[in-house]
Amino acid sequence: DGGITQSPKYLFRKEGQNVTLSCEQNLNHDAMYWYRQDPGQGLRLIYYSQIVNDFQKGDIAEGYSVSREKKESFPLTVTSAQKNPTAFYLCASSQGQGGSPLHFGNGTRLTVT
């Protein structure tokens, strides 16, 4: 079955360390997205990519970085510059056309102590 795989499900890191969250899709979608979810704040867009080797900042890109070297992969790195990295991170993909719905992975819960 086609879908989006995020790994790992839970991730623990010490403050000051960079950490990379994996996102892979086999839906042949052009566009991929990273959202951050905090209680009571909904989903906020971190980065998105509409085509390989190109990506745009979302509303809360500071302290994060991404790459899009392959169509099916869109890893997110949470750097030590991110002041409050503990959150639930959701990756999504879509066909990229206006009105296309997002398909979500099951998320990675990152805890930084």
Added chain:
Amino acid sequence: AQSVTQLGSHVSVSEGALVLLRCNYSSSVPPYLFWYVQYPNQGLQLLLKYTSAATLVKGINGFEAEFKKSETSFHLTKPSAHMSDAAEYFCAVSDPGNTPLVFGKGTRLSVIA
């Protein structure tokens, strides 16, 4: 920029009662509108979407939503709540162009037996 407001961060209904979750958007042109559901520690699942066809949109699990341009609303309803409907619900909007979805802050639905 697009924005979406969900009235009520928490809604509680009795099993068998009507479910009404409210969503208002800000847009000068008819946008694309979506409702998603999220169960604990999972990703989001598409319930339904409006893309300028019929104003009454039917989704999965017995949910439906009505697009009202004059009220800039897209409220989600279900005639009879079931225990399995307990989850968090998100309204999302995007412009007619190829722009990322903007999500509301979510409404947590509780169903009381």
